[in-house]
Amino acid sequence: MSKRKQLLAVVVAGGIFAAGGFSALELQATPEFGRVIEPFYGKHQGGIEVARQANLTFLALDIKEGIDKKAVGRMMRVLTADAALLTQGQGIIGDSQFEMAENPARLTITFGFGYSLFEKIGAADSWPISQKVIPAYLIDKLEKQWNDGDLLIQAAGDDPISLFHAIHELARDASPFATIRWQQRGFSNAAGVNIGNNPRSLFGQVDGTANAAIGTPEFDGRTWSTSPSNFVGGSTMVIRRIRFNFGTWDRLSTNKKDAALGRKLKDGSPVSGGDLTTPLNLDSKKSDGSYEVADDAHVRIAFTDKNRGITRRGANYDDNYLADGTHDAGLIFTSFQAELKRFLDIQAALAMVDSLNKWTTPVGSALFIIAPGVEKGDWVGSSLLS
């Protein structure tokens, strides 16, 4: 049993279970919750093959003029050392507030690199995949402030204060080398809520069902790159900021919402029948001859088989209201895939027919490669950038 599960088991075992819930006293009796740590070193970077965390912050940076390959190496040495400490609940050298590192609450820190970085430092030949950018799609209405970046830092964890502190410290240590391009903050269910189940999107849909379970060969096959040799154990990462159009969605009937997705709002089960664990039946038809999972249903268009899938680890976002009154909220779609082509194929198809396009607008798009994980003494990105 993982340490987290053990802790939760302790809570449950010792709990005052009244009227279907735990008392506030009980929750206060679990200070250890914040101390749970996730490993930093290993074959893969953290923050990808890990049970869902409650909060995610994505920070994209651009290197400053005059920063060369060697300087990028120096920056990554510093940031790697910082991340190794912060994820283990320890402050960094020169930490602005050591105490804020004490409760990492499963903090993970993941680094990605954009093609623009490789270009700027004269290392374009070392970019390990054939595609350099995500193409523009007809559905896109991209806003400059959410696109691209030389360096991506993903911090994820169950405590927003630990996340704030980590990003704050990393941004400061990166500041001699790089400037901030954008930051996006996302959230899922609060830590301890809905454990073991997939969270809901801000449209209310159960999201994440078709992901491969972590720790399985299928997860590995979907997620981790197998070539070239200096990129084995790495991945490709896509971040798309997708704004939801709640105005018309809110007025749809539940049946229409179910049909647009191909899964039921109620419990995430396929509209073709069965429960959450039942595979989609894309062939079953209604008495009028039409498909139960509609021709343009999101899950029909996004469906992949033969282990060609992707690993989605998106987060909801809610960034207040735009000047015209639009609620700026939606999904920070994030996917990791062994080969970027898998994402590109799905996205190209979705951009043409997905029913959800009526209620969603991609406003940001970014591609990063995720370097393989490292052992102590090494720095993240060394296999690609040294």
Ligand code: HEM
């Ligand atoms: C527009 C906003 C989007 C929303 C609200 C959304 C929501 C969902 C939901 C609720 C599901 C069903 C449950 C699940 O398997 O997770 C799903 C499935 C899926 N989505 Fe999305 N999604 C969006 C965009 C995307 C994008 C941009 C991609 C990739 C390009 C994508 C790829 C997938 C895939 C691969 C599946 C699983 C299909 C299957 O094999 O059953 N989605 N999505």
